[in-house]
Amino acid sequence: MPAAVGLPLSISTTAPGTPFEYAVLVANSGALPLTDVVVTVEAPASATLVSGSISDGGVYDSNTNTIEWLLDELLPGEVSQLSYQVQAAASVISGDYQVVADSDDGLVISSGHDPVVTVIDQPRLYVTAIYPPVVEVGSIYPVHFAISNFGQGPNAGLTNLELVVDLPAGVNPVAIEEGGVQTGESSAMDNKRTAGE
Incomplete structure (x- = not known):
C-alpha cells in the first residue's frame, strides 16, 4: 500500500465492526433566518446503522437508506451539528446529503459535499x-x-x-x-x- 505524504481529513480509520460517527454540520451563511429546515443524509452503502445513534430526533428510512432531520429554525450564522453512527466490515464512503429550507426570499436548497472515506481493517x-x-x-x-x-x-x-x-x-x-x-x-x-x- 503506498504511503501517504499527508493524512487527509477526509479519511478516517476503524476496526471491523467498531461503531464510528459521521457528523453533519449545517450552517446558515445567509442574512435571513431559515425555517422548516430539512436535512437528508444518505447512509453509506454496506454499513449498518447503529441503533439509537441518530442525534437530534433524526429518523431513518430503511427503504431509501436515508436519515432525515427536521429543524424548526436556523438563524444567520448559526451552525447545527447532527450525527449518526454506523459500523461495517469493509471500507465505506459517506453518502450524499441535501438541505432544504424556507426563507423570506423563498425556498433554499443546498446539496453535495466532499465524501469521507473510512478505511476499515487496513494499514494507513x-x-x-x-x-x-x-x-x-x-x-x-x-x-x-x-x-x-x-x-x-x-x-x-x-x-x-x-x-x-x-x-x-x-x-x-x-x-x-x-x-x-x-x-x-x-x-x-x-x-x-x-x-x-
Whole structure:
C-alpha cells in the first residue's frame, strides 16, 4: 500500500465492526433566518446503522437508506451539528446529503459535499520529513523521518517496512541512523525496518 505524504481529513480509520460517527454540520451563511429546515443524509452503502445513534430526533428510512432531520429554525450564522453512527466490515464512503429550507426570499436548497472515506481493517501509512528550514553552508543538515500507521483492526499491521529516500544532487550523507544504508550510484538511502522495532 503506498504511503501517504499527508493524512487527509477526509479519511478516517476503524476496526471491523467498531461503531464510528459521521457528523453533519449545517450552517446558515445567509442574512435571513431559515425555517422548516430539512436535512437528508444518505447512509453509506454496506454499513449498518447503529441503533439509537441518530442525534437530534433524526429518523431513518430503511427503504431509501436515508436519515432525515427536521429543524424548526436556523438563524444567520448559526451552525447545527447532527450525527449518526454506523459500523461495517469493509471500507465505506459517506453518502450524499441535501438541505432544504424556507426563507423570506423563498425556498433554499443546498446539496453535495466532499465524501469521507473510512478505511476499515487496513494499514494507513503516514510519512513525513522533519528538518530545519535554514542551515549554514557546509554544515550538517539533519533530516528525520516519522512513519506512522493510523490503521486499526487485526489486519492493519505492517511488517518489513522499507523507506527509500532519493537524496538531492550534491548531497552526501555523513550519518544514516536506524540501520539505513546508501545504495546504488544514484543518491538514495534505504532503511528497512520490521514493524514494532
